[in-house]
Amino acid sequence: MYNELDNWHKIYNPCQFEKNICLKNRKDNTINGCCPTCKLNTAVGCSIRSLGCKLFLCQEAYNNLSNEAKEKYLNLKFMISDLKLYIELNYQID
Numbered sequence: 115m116y117n118e119l120d121n122w123h124k125i126y127n128p129c130q131f132e133k134n135i136c137l138k139n140r141k142d143n144t145i146n147g148c149c150p151t152c153k154l155n156t157a158v159g160c161s162i163r164s165l166g167c168k169l170f171l172c173q174e175a176y177n178n179l180s181n182e183a184k185e186k187y188l189n190l191k192f193m194i195s196d197l198k199l200y201i202e203l204n205y206q207i208d
């Protein structure tokens with residue numbers, strides 16, 4: 115699922131990073147996208163593969179997507195919600 119989202123990002127490039135400055139950062143005059151204060155952020159990017167982080171899009175990035183990209187994003191989002199529900203219903207995590 116993570117890889118599918120990653121591929122979607124590669125195809126549609128929603129955050130449009132240029133030198134660690136994303137679409138929204140360019141408006142806000144900040145850097146490092148959504149991760150400026152996260153301890154898992156390194157000089158070469160995120161040190162883990164977080165599905166939650168990969169799924170997140172700010173309103174700025176979402177609004178900038180084509181209809182096709184939005185449709186594929188929403189499909190992936192629903193699939194992840196279904197997967198989460200399946201895990202919650204079938205596995206008890208202590």
Ligand code: SF4
Nearest residue numbers: 129136138147148172
């Ligand atoms: S989701 Fe928004 S704030 Fe986060 S990296 Fe993408 S454009 Fe930047």
Ligand code: SF4
Nearest residue numbers: 149152154155160167
């Ligand atoms: S876990 Fe990774 S992607 Fe998520 S906020 Fe931290 S550095 Fe960013």
